[in-house]
Amino acid sequence: MKNTKLKRALALVFAMALVLALCAGCGSSSSSSSSTDSSSSSSDSSASTSDSGEVADLGDYEFTLSMHDAETTANAIYLQEWADAINEATDGHVTITLYCSATLSAATDIGDNVLAGAVDIGWLYTSYYSGQFPLSDVINLPLQGFGDPVVSTEVLWELYNTYDDLQEEWSQFKLLMLYGNPGMILASSDTPITSMADLAGRTIRCPSGPITDVLTSWGGSPITMAPTDVYEALEKNNISAYIFEPAGIVNFSLQDVTAYYTDYALYDGPFGLIMNWDQWNSLPAEYQEIIEELSGYDASIGAAECFAEDVEVARETIIAAGGEFVELSDEAVAEMKVAADEYAATWAEGITSDTLDGAEYLATAQALAEQYAG
Numbered sequence: 001m002k003n004t005k006l007k008r009a010l011a012l013v014f015a016m017a018l019v020l021a022l023c024a025g026c027g028s029s030s031s032s033s034s035s036t037d038s039s040s041s042s043s044d045s046s047a048s049t050s051d052s053g054e055v056a057d058l059g060d061y062e063f064t065l066s067m068h069d070a071e072t073t074a075n076a077i078y079l080q081e082w083a084d085a086i087n088e089a090t091d092g093h094v095t096i097t098l099y100c101s102a103t104l105s106a107a108t109d110i111g112d113n114v115l116a117g118a119v120d121i122g123w124l125y126t127s128y129y130s131g132q133f134p135l136s137d138v139i140n141l142p143l144q145g146f147g148d149p150v151v152s153t154e155v156l157w158e159l160y161n162t163y164d165d166l167q168e169e170w171s172q173f174k175l176l177m178l179y180g181n182p183g184m185i186l187a188s189s190d191t192p193i194t195s196m197a198d199l200a201g202r203t204i205r206c207p208s209g210p211i212t213d214v215l216t217s218w219g220g221s222p223i224t225m226a227p228t229d230v231y232e233a234l235e236k237n238n239i240s241a242y243i244f245e246p247a248g249i250v251n252f253s254l255q256d257v258t259a260y261y262t263d264y265a266l267y268d269g270p271f272g273l274i275m276n277w278d279q280w281n282s283l284p285a286e287y288q289e290i291i292e293e294l295s296g297y298d299a300s301i302g303a304a305e306c307f308a309e310d311v312e313v314a315r316e317t318i319i320a321a322g323g324e325f326v327e328l329s330d331e332a333v334a335e336m337k338v339a340a341d342e343y344a345a346t347w348a349e350g351i352t353s354d355t356l357d358g359a360e361y362l363a364t365a366q367a368l369a370e371q372y373a374g
Contacts, residue, residue: 054091055089055090055091055093055286055290056286057091057093058093058284058286058287059093059284060092060093060094060095061093061094061095061282061283061287062095062096062097063094063095063096063097063120063121063275063279064096064097064099064104064119064120064121065079065083065096065097065098065099065119065120065121065122065123066099066102066103066104066105066110066113066119066121066122066123067079067098067099067100067102067122067123068100068101068102068106068107068110068123068125068227069100069101069123069251070100070101070251071098071100071101073100073247073251073310074247074306074307074309074310075123075271075303075306075307075310076098076100077306078302078303078306079098079123079273079303080098082294082295082299083095083096083097083098085294086290086291086294089290089293089294090287090290093287094283094287094290094291096120096121102228104119105118105119105122106226107125107128107226108128108129108226110122110123110124110128110274111124111129111132111173111274114173114274114275114276115172115173115276117276117278117279119276120275120276120279121176121273121274121275121276121279122273122274122275123271123272123273124271124272124273124274125181125207125269125270125271126140126209126269126270126271126272127140127207127208127209127269128207128208130208130209132169133169133170133270133272134169134350134351135159135163135165135166135169135351135356135361136156136166136169136170136178136270136272137209137210137270138155138159138361138362138365139152139155139156139180139267139268139269139270139365139369140209140210140211140267140268140269140270141210141267141340141343141344141347141362142210142211142214142266142267142336142340142343143266143267143333143336143337143340143341144267144340144341144344144362144365144366144369145366145369145370145373146180146183146267146268146365146369147183147265147266147267147268148180148182148183148265148268148308148373149179149180149181149182149183149268149304149305149307149308150180150301150304150305150308150372151180151369151372151373152179152180152268152270152304152369153178153179153180153300153301153303153304154301154368154372155180155365155368155369155372156178156179156180156270156300157178157297157300158368159361159364159365159368160178162364163356163361164355165353165355165356170272170274172277173272173274173275173276173277174274174275174276174277174280175272175273175274175275176273176274176275176291176295176296176299177271177272177273177295177296177299177300177303178270178271178272178273178300179270179271179300179301179303179304179307180268180269180270180271180304180307181245181248181268181269181270181271181307182245182246182247182265182268182307182308182310182311183245183265183266183267183268184207184211184243184244184245184265184266184267184268184269185243185244185245185246185261185262185263185264185265185266186204186241186242186243186261186262186264186266187241187242187243187244187249187254187258187260187261187262188202188240188241188242188258188259188260188262189234189240189241189257189258189259190240190259191260192259192260192262192324192326193241193260193262193326194262194326194327194328194329194332195328195329195332195335196218196219196332196335196336197219199215199218199219199220199241200219200220201219201221202220202221202240202241203220203221203223203238203239203240203241204220204221204222204223204239204240204241204242204243205222205223205224205225205230205233205239205241205242205243205244206222206223206224206242206243207224207243207269208224209269210267210343210347211243211266211267212224213343214339214340214343215243217339217342217343218336218339220241223239227244227248227251227252228252230242230244230252230254231252231253231254231256231257234254234257234258235257242254243266245269245311246261246310246311246314246315246318247307247310247311247313247314249261249314249318250313250314250317250318255317255318255321255323256321258318258323259322259323259324260323260324260325260326261318261323261324261325261326262325262326262327262328263325263326263327263328264327264328264333271303273295344362345359347362348361348362
């Protein structure tokens with residue numbers, strides 16, 4: 001874990017050095033195509049670097065970043081490193097302050113709050129916004145080949161760069177990162193879940209999205225609730241099982257009230273790091289360029305890798321707490337996949353439009369997942 005963090009830190013230093021070199025050699029650059037007149041006029045100001053290679057003072061900018069995970073979690077640490085790298089690369093002129101544990105905005109409100117400008121930058125989990133990010137949610141489809149965060153991130157970026165409809169989903173924000181979380185698994189407080197029969201009659205916490213319909217077809221009774229409410233719901237026996245990814249389980253101490261974990265990744269969930277357009281356009285083009293160098297695909301892959309590492313640590317914590325990982329048999333997976341495949345086909349029909357063939361989109365995503373997993 002420490003070695004990988006060091007690698008990330010070195011990568012950030014290298015990226016910053018590259019940014020400064022590019023700025024020194026090229027001077028001012030144009031802003032992104034979505035910039036307004038305010039950002040365009042800023043590019044007419046003094047050159048972004050001095051003869052010594054230092055970034056020129058084009059003003060100071062302070063932004064808030066809201067996320068629902070605690071500051072000690074791997075992704076919070078990663079985003080803090082990202083914010084620090086931007087601050088250093090702009091010679092301290094751009095400051096991004098993290099507000100963790102949903103202290104600035106609830107996870108379910110982050111999209112609206114970023115759009116309204118109440119929050120400058122937000123960490124948005126699409127599963128809390130059912131129906132609003134349908135094409136991104138392709139990796140949310142259970143048992144369709146999406147269970148690894150790095151693979152899903154590769155898939156999302158391939159699709160994003162290929163399909164205008166997917167870009168349109170995020171167009172109301174400045175998209176800084178887009179990546180998948182670790183594979184979601186079933187966990188229970190009483191008896192293990194090793195087949196569809198074990199789901200019958202259970203009230204099971206899960207995020208919103210495709211899993212709610214598929215879980216119903218498997219015989220379970222899904223209920224959506226915030227991660228912060230799961231512990232108490234298990235203690236009070238209001239639920240006996242839930243769906244979550246391993247790092248999230250440990251982040252919310254659910255290993256203390258969970259006995260069994262079904263060791264099979266059902267699906268992934270997309271995260272988007274989004275920024276209010278007005279705040280983005282308030283930045284000089286030179287600072288926008290620096291932020292973009294430290295964001296996008298590369299930063300998204302880094303976040304997904306960070307998530308993947310955290311899973312291994314989480315598994316060790318779960319086992320140390322007495323948790324038992326149980327297997328799904330091939331027969332059980334095949335039985336569950338029948339309903340999951342039917343749902344996926346219906347989902348593909350639902351996203352089909354004049355500009356998009358849903359079946360082709362799904363097939364492309366599945367082929368990419370197989371390719372990157374190979």
